[in-house]
Amino acid sequence: MDHQRLGQTVLNYRKKNGMTIREFADYSGISTSLISQIERGQGNPSLNVLELIAKSLNVPLFTLFINDIDTDSLISKKKDRKKIYRENNDHIVYDVLTPDFMKAHIELLMMDLNPHSSTIESHYLHIDKEEIAVVMKGKVYVELEGIEYFLEEGDVVRIPPNVKHKFLNKSSQTNNILFVLTPSLI
Structure with a gap:
């Protein structure tokens, strides 16, 4: 201490x-x-x-x-990060940018959405989390409550708790999306 x-x-x-x-x-x-x-x-x-x-x-x-922090634990090296595959590894890969050891109240994920694929067949729904997604590379569609919206590089979407959503890549290029998830304030 x-x-x-x-x-x-x-x-x-x-x-x-x-x-x-x-x-x-x-x-x-x-x-x-x-x-x-x-x-x-x-x-x-x-x-x-x-x-x-x-x-x-x-x-x-x-x-x-809270200020008694081992500063070495604040760094997440790309080579050490774990990957999360949804349904199968042909469609998307999440790169977990804030691993468990960081004890953060925020999740940061980088997603590679492969050509002609979607994040999930049906949809996601977060009960206790709010999500922000930033299109880092490419063009993507986000479906919110069954309505599709077109997003380009730099566009941001906020997804409140309990909103059904998924991302779709209709192009022949891999898209890159940064996600920030926090506990819901609701």
Whole structure:
């Protein structure tokens, strides 16, 4: 655990909540001297103290450690990424750009949609995710709730939760589409 980063995070949250050290100490039940030591990176707080801090700041406990990141884990090398094939590998390939080890709240996928193919026979439907798709290369059709829309390079489509959709490549060229999926705000 990086005590300096933890301290800076606590300080930032406290200031964001507009509290002085004295106000925070009174509210949390933690001594001002311990809070000061923690914020300066000199304290070694127990789990109970960290739980009191998180509760008092109204944040989940893990957010106190969010800045304590191994920066090596932020890189995803192309040669190490896994591929996802849907139905069969003749039609499309998804390149997972944000692998599980990154613990991101966002999914980033690059899809190669082969000539004269579609992403799926029927359609996709995400119940708990919102999706943004950017046509990176080529021309593609997106079908939303049974209606087809033509998209070219650089065009973007937003797909809210519960919208039936699929992508179609009617050309003789491979299309490339970047997908960003996030948890739904609904």
